[in-house]
Amino acid sequence: MTLSSLGRFVGQDFRRNRRNFVFAAIGIVVGISSFVFFIGLGSGIQRVVSTEIFPLEANRIQVVPRMMQFDDAAAGRIIDSAALDEFARIPGVAAVYPRMKLDVPSTMAMVGSRIDPEEIERISRMPGVRPEWLVAVRDFNSWLEIMADGLDPRLVEDDAEFGEFRDPEPGRPIPILLSKRLVELYNSSFARSRNLPPVNDILIPYLPALPLTVNDSFVSDAQVQGAKVPLRVRLVGTSHHALLGGITMPLETVRKLNRTLRGERAADTYDMAVLEAESSARLTSIQEAVRAMGFGLDTGQQRMAESVGFVVTLVTLGFTLISLVIVGLAAVNIAHTFYMIISERRREIGLLRAVGATRRDVRALFLGEAVLVGGLGGVAGAALGAAACLAVDWLAVQLLPEFPFKPDRFFGYPWWMLAGGVAVAVLFCVVGAFPPSRRAAGLDPASTLTGR
Amino acid sequence: MSFPPSARKTKPPGASAGGAAVIQLKKVSRVYGSGEGATHALRDVTLDIEAGGFIKIVGTSGSGKTTLLNIIGGLDTSYDGRAVVAGRDLRTLSDRALSRFRNRAVGFVFQHFHLLDHLDALQNVALASFFSGWKEDPRERAEEVLVRVGLKDKLRQLPGQLSGGQKQRVAIARALYNRPALILADEPTGNLDTRTSGQIIGFFELLNREDGITVVAVTHEEHLFRKATRGVRLEDGRIVEVGKA
Numbered sequence: 008m009t010l011s012s013l014g015r016f017v018g019q020d021f022r023r024n025r026r027n028f029v030f031a032a033i034g035i036v037v038g039i040s041s042f043v044f045f046i047g048l049g050s051g052i053q054r055v056v057s058t059e060i061f062p063l064e065a066n067r068i069q070v071v072p073r074m075m076q077f078d079d080a081a082a083g084r085i086i087d088s089a090a091l092d093e094f095a096r097i098p099g100v101a102a103v104y105p106r107m108k109l110d111v112p113s114t115m116a117m118v119g120s121r122i123d124p125e126e127i128e129r130i131s132r133m134p135g136v137r138p139e140w141l142v143a144v145r146d147f148n149s150w151l152e153i154m155a156d157g158l159d160p161r162l163v164e165d166d167a168e169f170g171e172f173r174d175p176e177p178g179r180p181i182p183i184l185l186s187k188r189l190v191e192l193y194n195s196s197f198a199r200s201r202n203l204p205p206v207n208d209i210l211i212p213y214l215p216a217l218p219l220t221v222n223d224s225f226v227s228d229a230q231v232q233g234a235k236v237p238l239r240v241r242l243v244g245t246s247h248h249a250l251l252g253g254i255t256m257p258l259e260t261v262r263k264l265n266r267t268l269r270g271e272r273a274a275d276t277y278d279m280a281v282l283e284a285e286s287s288a289r290l291t292s293i294q295e296a297v298r299a300m301g302f303g304l305d306t307g308q309q310r311m312a313e314s315v316g317f318v319v320t321l322v323t324l325g326f327t328l329i330s331l332v333i334v335g336l337a338a339v340n341i342a343h344t345f346y347m348i349i350s351e352r353r354r355e356i357g358l359l360r361a362v363g364a365t366r367r368d369v370r371a372l373f374l375g376e377a378v379l380v381g382g383l384g385g386v387a388g389a390a391l392g393a394a395a396c397l398a399v400d401w402l403a404v405q406l407l408p409e410f411p412f413k414p415d416r417f418f419g420y421p422w423w424m425l426a427g428g429v430a431v432a433v434l435f436c437v438v439g440a441f442p443p444s445r446r447a448a449g450l451d452p453a454s455t456l457t458g459r
Numbered sequence: 460m461s462f463p464p465s466a467r468k469t470k471p472p473g474a475s476a477g478g479a480a481v482i483q484l485k486k487v488s489r490v491y492g493s494g495e496g497a498t499h500a501l502r503d504v505t506l507d508i509e510a511g512g513f514i515k516i517v518g519t520s521g522s523g524k525t526t527l528l529n530i531i532g533g534l535d536t537s538y539d540g541r542a543v544v545a546g547r548d549l550r551t552l553s554d555r556a557l558s559r560f561r562n563r564a565v566g567f568v569f570q571h572f573h574l575l576d577h578l579d580a581l582q583n584v585a586l587a588s589f590f591s592g593w594k595e596d597p598r599e600r601a602e603e604v605l606v607r608v609g610l611k612d613k614l615r616q617l618p619g620q621l622s623g624g625q626k627q628r629v630a631i632a633r634a635l636y637n638r639p640a641l642i643l644a645d646e647p648t649g650n651l652d653t654r655t656s657g658q659i660i661g662f663f664e665l666l667n668r669e670d671g672i673t674v675v676a677v678t679h680e681e682h683l684f685r686k687a688t689r690g691v692r693l694e695d696g697r698i699v700e701v702g703k704a
Binding site: 008009012013015016019022023354355357358359360361362363364365366367368451452453456457 | 525526529532534535537554555558559561562563567569573575577578582586587588589590591592633637
């Protein structure tokens, strides 16, 4: 039997038995819709974890100086220019991005009343700016002691969206980056509770330069030696690579400050280097080489991301299994329906055999009907599940209060989720219909035609 | 039925009357069940049927007529002995080859018509086309044979809209669809009135005479098949008479 003949025959039979099949497919629709719903939710949460909360970079590792240990003779090397050169020579390393801590404390005095009124006026004309924010900004007073570090601009070139991230000309504001996580925490909790404007893509370009005093401390003067260095900083973007509890400047700016305030050695000592591999497959050998050179690896974020990701995967898997159990029960119902249909159509099967159908043809007819039931049930289930995802997504975004890392979308919509839903439905229907189709194919045509 | 004495005396039961045998059965036996409950439907049946013949098989209920027909048509292969039909030793054929044999070489006509209620006359007749893989337009051929059996104006009628005689003519058209050399009819007039039965039998005679199709018909109503070229009588699964009808 050709495929087109099979298709025509299956179509005719489906129309004839559509009521039976619709009832049989209800379980498939319910199971697949919940399958799609839970996969979508798991995928969405996984996306938030891996891109917003603990962003992972598959081809990068973070190298840190290893703490001195008594049983480790190779330990204790600092990261300096020589070490950076060694990292660059490791086979498979594509790039080395050093990171340097600003070796002196800094303070920032943010006093709203000192902000140029013209700046305030300019911000007030921005769309979406609330008047109460401007009042809060004018009344804002905050004196912070903050940490700072310097980062290779190449690592964050995509993150500096609102200005160049490089060592500025003398007298110009220093471009800084803030941690995305820090900004998220500020926006979703501190800013909301104090009625302050959020730090977002709309406002960042209009934020005024803020004063920063390097080599200054509110806490202790012990680390402060020499004159204070008054500077201005301007926010040019947010980055996952930026310091979580401070500000990140261009590497060269920090190097110059360290050289001026702490000497040449401080200007050539890095607290971390990000190594980028040519491919993720090379990471293991690079890690081994780094350890052999006497350095350590900072895998804390990766471990955290993996742990959270594992929990999300586990919960998603649990719900997906429940969905599959529903689909499995539906497959049993499909099997029952097919047994019933085959019992009703014994003579018809005999007739088909009499006019030339092989056993394989008979089996193909019933499996073809199962594919059609599974396909239609799967499409309906996937559509229902996707609709539920969209509806719950919209409701969650609208109704849930703001919280840190609240995503724009709670659900993921990978293409394979819908295709997988339909494929699972077809698979389970075929599995359910297989035993009945075997029985149908094995019927003796002579006895079915004579009713024996 | 009255068989010529010469046929019974000069030839053993079942031997060919002459010409190329399209059906050759040698010591065919069929037993249903096993042990003490076994039923011997056929016992050592030997029969040759020549091409172009019109054979009627008669006998009482349970004498093995339908079993014999099922074996000849390749619907039943659980027999002992040898059955060669249209040059094929049926029991040695694979399921695929046997199905192809049923599709191309044989046309079946049943007492209860066995039409599919959800298909119209054209679709019922073209049923074999699903399994033949022919390039020929199935609707065209189906229409051709339906016109031949006198149902030109019933092409789109469902079986429920047809009389018994019309249903049986649709069934005959279905049997003719793939131009078989052999038609096997199992009590084709069993559900019809006398007048309609006469028309159906007349049609079988026409197919046999004009198209040279070998017709083997099982019947209780042997008096209706007056023009059969041979008759075979079965009793308790044995051939007890073979001869000119």
